[in-house]
Amino acid sequence: MSHLFFGYFASMIIATSILVVALKNPVYSALSLLVMFFHVAGLFVTLHAEFLAAVQIIVYAGAILVLYLFVVMILNVKQDDRYHNQWRAAGFVCAPLLIEAMVLLSGGAKARMTGTQAVPGPSAESLAPDNTLAIGQTLFSTYLFPFEVASLVLLVAMIGAIVLAKREIGEPDNPNPMLRTKAAE
Amino acid sequence: MTTPISYYLILSGIVFLTGIVGVLIRRNIIAILLSVELMLNATNINFVAFSDYFRDLGGQVFVFFALTVAAAEVAVGLAIIIALHRSRSTINIEEFNLLKW
Structure with a gap:
């Protein structure tokens, strides 16, 4: 199932x-x-x-x-533009990664069959039945400092997005210099 | 009867590779950012699969942080795209060669 x-x-x-x-x-x-x-x-x-x-x-x-x-x-x-000519680069990146994944996974299966397990298996106790409660307790005890850092990341991203996307006061709609000179003439 | 962990690894590997191919071959910047989202989701699948496998909630908490970073990345990335589109009137990646040597 x-x-x-x-x-x-x-x-x-x-x-x-x-x-x-x-x-x-x-x-x-x-x-x-x-x-x-x-x-x-x-x-x-x-x-x-x-x-x-x-x-x-x-x-x-x-x-x-x-x-x-x-x-x-x-x-x-x-939508006139589609792919650009990096098929070869994509192939060079992906083919070794794919082969590597295959080798690693087949090696892992072999190790499991022979009983020499590199990683410990699943532990016996099950996860807490209340997932939200358990995540909250973990997040606010063990990972409290990363949680605060995440809030800082969000603040910086918010300010950065506003600064990057805002238009200066008095800046015209179309900043293309050709169009601007044409309009001035 | 549970699904073996290697199935999840293969799934997330395939999704991650799709994301890499998308970043490399697409010319539209928005499509490239969508491919980055694919890669982030592939890592999230890995985190949750291992969290279930080891019965450790740390993996799920890290997915939480990955989500935060993804949201920040999308906000800043889309702001950069809007700024680029305003200055060049295109979002074709081959038109931007300012940092190319």
């Missing part, structure tokens, strides 16, 4: 992530990324991480994707 769920979620995640890269229109790419986020959230539920599944949908699908779609619609780009 769990294999069935995993197979469905994994196949949908792979299919939609390939669609994100392959689709021409950025709006369609963002929408297939939305479908992928929902399936990743489903995968989190099967992995007993219910709180993260909810956060995944709220933050990724609710906030980040909407931001992407806003920018795509604001910029209103023509």
Whole structure:
């Protein structure tokens, strides 16, 4: 049963992530990324991480994707451009990584069969039944300092985004110098 | 009967590779940022799978932090894209060669 769920979620995640890269229109790419986020959230539920599944949908699908779609619609780009000529670079990066992953995984399976396990197996006690409570307790005790640093990161990103995207007072709508001189004439 | 951890590793490896290919071959900056999101999600899948495997909540907490960084990255990245589009009127990556040697 769990294999069935995993197979469905994994196949949908792979299919939609390939669609994100392959689709021409950025709006369609963002929408297939939305479908992928929902399936990743489903995968989190099967992995007993219910709180993260909810956060995944709220933050990724609710906030980040909407931001992407806003920018795509604001910029209103023509979709004449597609891929550029780095197929060879992509191949050189991906083929060794793929081979490496295959070798590592097959080696891991062999080690498990012979009984020489590099990593300890799953421990006996199960996770706490209340996932949100357990995450809250871990987050505010062990990871309290990283949590505060994360709030600082968010503050800096907020200020940075405002500074980068704002227009100076008195700056014209179209800063293209050609158009500006034409308008002045 | 639970799903073995290696399946999750293969899944996240495939998604991460898709993200790398997207970053390398797309010319639209927004599509490149979407591919970066794919890579971040691949690492999140890994974190949660190992968190379930080792019965340790640290992995899920780290997904939380990865989400924070992803949100910050998207905000700053999209602001940079808007600023670029305002100065050059394009978001094709090949038009930007200011830092190219």
